[in-house]
Amino acid sequence: MHPFRYSLPGALQDAVDLLAEHGEDACPLAGGTDLTVGLRHGTVRPRIVVDLKRLADLRPGVSAENGAVVVTAPTVLTELTAHPTVRSALPALVEAADVVGSVHIRHRATLAGNICNASPAADTVPVLAALEASVVLEGPEGSRRLPVADFVQGNRSTDLRRGELVAVVAIPLPTDPCGTAFARMTRRRGVDLATVNVCCTVSHDGTVTFVYGAAAPRPVIVRDITGTLAAPDADRAAVDAVLDQILGRTTPITDVRASKEYRLAMLRVLSLRALHRARERLATQELARQEGDR
Amino acid sequence: MTDPHPIEVDTHRIEVTVNGERRTVVVAAYTVLLDMLRDTFDRTGSKECCAVGECGACTVMVDGLTVNSCLVLAVEVDGAEVTTVEGLAEPGSLSTLQQAFLDHGAVQCGFCIPGMLMSAQGLLEENPSPDVGEVREALSGNLCRCAGYNRMFEAVLSVAEDAR
Numbered sequence: 001m002h003p004f005r006y007s008l009p010g011a012l013q014d015a016v017d018l019l020a021e022h023g024e025d026a027c028p029l030a031g032g033t034d035l036t037v038g039l040r041h042g043t044v045r046p047r048i049v050v051d052l053k054r055l056a057d058l059r060p061g062v063s064a065e066n067g068a069v070v071v072t073a074p075t076v077l078t079e080l081t082a083h084p085t086v087r088s089a090l091p092a093l094v095e096a097a098d099v100v101g102s103v104h105i106r107h108r109a110t111l112a113g114n115i116c117n118a119s120p121a122a123d124t125v126p127v128l129a130a131l132e133a134s135v136v137l138e139g140p141e142g143s144r145r146l147p148v149a150d151f152v153q154g155n156r157s158t159d160l161r162r163g164e165l166v167a168v169v170a171i172p173l174p175t176d177p178c179g180t181a182f183a184r185m186t187r188r189r190g191v192d193l194a195t196v197n198v199c200c201t202v203s204h205d206g207t208v209t210f211v212y213g214a215a216a217p218r219p220v221i222v223r224d225i226t227g228t229l230a231a232p233d234a235d236r237a238a239v240d241a242v243l244d245q246i247l248g249r250t251t252p253i254t255d256v257r258a259s260k261e262y263r264l265a266m267l268r269v270l271s272l273r274a275l276h277r278a279r280e281r282l283a284t285q286e287l288a289r290q291e292g293d294r
Numbered sequence: 295m296t297d298p299h300p301i302e303v304d305t306h307r308i309e310v311t312v313n314g315e316r317r318t319v320v321v322a323a324y325t326v327l328l329d330m331l332r333d334t335f336d337r338t339g340s341k342e343c344c345a346v347g348e349c350g351a352c353t354v355m356v357d358g359l360t361v362n363s364c365l366v367l368a369v370e371v372d373g374a375e376v377t378t379v380e381g382l383a384e385p386g387s388l389s390t391l392q393q394a395f396l397d398h399g400a401v402q403c404g405f406c407i408p409g410m411l412m413s414a415q416g417l418l419e420e421n422p423s424p425d426v427g428e429v430r431e432a433l434s435g436n437l438c439r440c441a442g443y444n445r446m447f448e449a450v451l452s453v454a455e456d457a458r
């Protein structure tokens with residue numbers, strides 16, 4: 001491996017100072033499940049690696065407060081998916097986080113790392129975009145908040161500025177009933193990235209949102225406000241017509257994992273699967289609400 | 295190609311417990327845990343194969359959680375407890391899980407087995423009575439080129455059932 005310096009700052013401000021001082025020569029290190037691969041392959045060649053795992057004022061943890069789930073940068077995915085509020089209120093996030101690599105990977109990998117790595121195939125990103133999650137960035141100029149969907153700008157590209165790091169990821173908890181589901185296709189579970197993936201949300205007013213991963217350089221967000229897809233007894237031909245339009249917004253490519261044609265075909269299958277599950281979840285929530293009203 | 299800006303090797307003194315033995319060692323920033331275990335601690339049970347987190351041959355436990363030791367820097371385990379396959383039983387003896395692998399004919403060339411054992415051990419510590427789906431999921435990060443997966447699943451399940 002190309003030599004680099006390793007630093008273990010004890011506070012958020014020290015980490016920001018180090019990142020600001022070294023700019024492009026510095027790399028934050030969370031779980032290292034992407035970074036260490038890059039270091040080994042020489043695709044990233046930092047002169048200094050800044051480990052974010054021992055910041056006294058940014059301990060690993062998940063909290064549910066003020067209508068949002070807040071996940072700090074050093075929180076590993078297995079801790080995220082074990083959190084009771086995440087399990088009960090954000091099932092699609094659990095579905096996505098649970099398929100990131102193997103359990104060994106998930107014992108190290110973080111949500112912030114999955115976002116910052118900005119792979120088009122990142123599994124949690126479509127869900128975070130669909131749930132309108134944001135990242136809170138800390139940097140030399142202070143902190144700023146950005147929707148995940150805007151923060152991820154393209155293949156391996158984010159809006160991270162010199163000296164900045166993602167301190168927390170904040171995911172708003174839906175206030176009205178909203179069904180959400182994640183679906184993905186991969187060549188081998190536990191080892192390979194997604195060939196394509198999708199998160200679908202169906203809100204109580206009939207809006208259906210799809211966010212596709214590995215279907216373009218950045219997540220593709222498409223909405224259907226006609227109500228066609230949300231209807232439980234939707235006519236198959238009408239659904240297909242809407243899906244044709246929706247999938248027309250994706251621009252999948254041919255690579256080692258699949259051809260462009262196969263990706264498109266699978267995007268349709270996964271869209272229907274995710275839609276079906278999201279509708280079921282919405283129906284369950286609406287039923288629970290009606291019973292609560294009685 | 296020579297580096298126009300060579301960096302002096304950055305070394306760190308870390309204290310780490312490997313299979314119950316606590317030691318202070320000096321490691322370079324770029325040394326991965328797997329190399330430290332094999333070269334410094336002479337614990338060569340953990341294998342290197344893909345070196346990018348895909349095969350699981352290097353699986354060890356850090357503070358009770360299974361990890362790919364090829365993707366963890368040695369400096370990151372400062373203060374931690376690491377368990378390798380050598381730590382599963384006293385030298386010269388086998389753990390129940392190891393014995394079950396032999397009894398079920400789950401070991402062919404053996405290269406993947408240390409990692410498989412650590413993954414199975416990690417699962418059983420968290421969930422003493424897994425079903426076959428949970429066993430498959432827990433071992434999904436470990437590849438076996440001899441492909442004796444079903445015998446391994448049976449071995450793990452036999453230990454789970456015996457424990458009940």
Ligand SMILES: Cc1cc2nc3c(=O)[nH]c(=O)nc-3n(C[C@H](O)[C@H](O)[C@H](O)COP(=O)(O)OP(=O)(O)OC[C@H]3O[C@@H](n4cnc5c(N)ncnc54)[C@H](O)[C@@H]3O)c2cc1C
Nearest residue numbers: 030031032033034035101109110113114116122123166347
């Ligand atoms: C075998 C294998 C299988 C995988 N399978 C999947 C999969 O199925 N799905 C999937 O989505 N991913 C997968 N991955 C990729 C990886 O595990 C995830 O992207 C993971 O979430 C990255 O998190 P990390 O904490 O390990 O990030 P790191 O490797 O520590 O960092 C990743 C990048 O983000 C930067 N970074 C990290 N944290 C911050 C922060 N807080 N602020 C600013 N920058 C930061 C780092 O500098 C680096 O550039 C796989 C990886 C491997 C090795």
Ligand code: FES
Nearest residue numbers: 343345347350364
């Ligand atoms: S050598 Fe570590 S996962 Fe393959």
Ligand code: FES
Nearest residue numbers: 403404438439440
């Ligand atoms: S026994 Fe040969 S690789 Fe698994």
